[in-house]
Amino acid sequence: MASSSQQSQPFDGHFTVLDDTQFHIRGRTLFFVVVLFTVVLLVTVLLLYARWVCHSHPNTSSSSNTPPNAPPQSQPKGLDPTVIRALPIVLYHQSVRDLEAGGGGGECCICLGVFGDGEKVKVLPNCSHSYHSECVDTWLATRSSCPLCRAQLQAQSTTT
Structure with missing residues (x-):
């Protein structure tokens, strides 16, 4: 009989009983929850607005005065192949100063x-x-400037 009395007693564990009558959000806690929710919502x-602006207006810039339906301006291109071929080619000679300094000469x-x-x-x-x-x-096929000092060579291509 002792075993039947043990089985008939309910298990009194605090994990099985869900009592939420003592759970209340008041005062500061409620204020902070509302503020946190508002901040997350605003961010x-x-x-989303920034993403929409970036995707709907990808080619706008503050210095552009082109109409909205105009094609995008291309990047500056290199020189015309005839201008590149017309540049002078010379034979390189080491100077006496380079030889005395022990230098190996000029460098590309x-x-x-x-x-x-x-x-x-x-x-150039x-x-x-x-x-x-x-x-x-x-280099000059894609750019119109000196690789070292960036001096523009475009004036040379417009004269031909």
């Missing part, structure tokens, strides 16, 4: 290769910087 709305700042005595180099007209012909031709 979400601002991020594009490939970082050292010019050998008697090697053909291309000289505005700044007189020298480069290997292949190196500077590739």
Whole structure:
């Protein structure tokens, strides 16, 4: 009989009884919950608005005076191939000062290769910087400036 009395008694564990009558949100806690919810909501709305603005107006800039239906302006292009071919090619000669200083001679700042005595180099007209012909031709096909000092060579291409 003792075993039947043990089985008939209900288990009095605090985990089985869900009593939420003592759970109340009051005062400061309620205020902080409302403020936190409002902040999260505002940040979400601002991020969605920023995303919408970026996706709906991708080509706007503050300095652009082009009409909205105009095609986007392309980046500055390189020189015309005939202008690139017309640049002077000279034979490189080491100066006496370079030899006395122990230097290996001039250097192509594009490939970082050292010019050998008697090697053909291309000289840019505005700044007189020298480069290997292949190196500077590739550069000038996409840009219209000196690789070293950024002197513009565009004026040369408009005269031809």
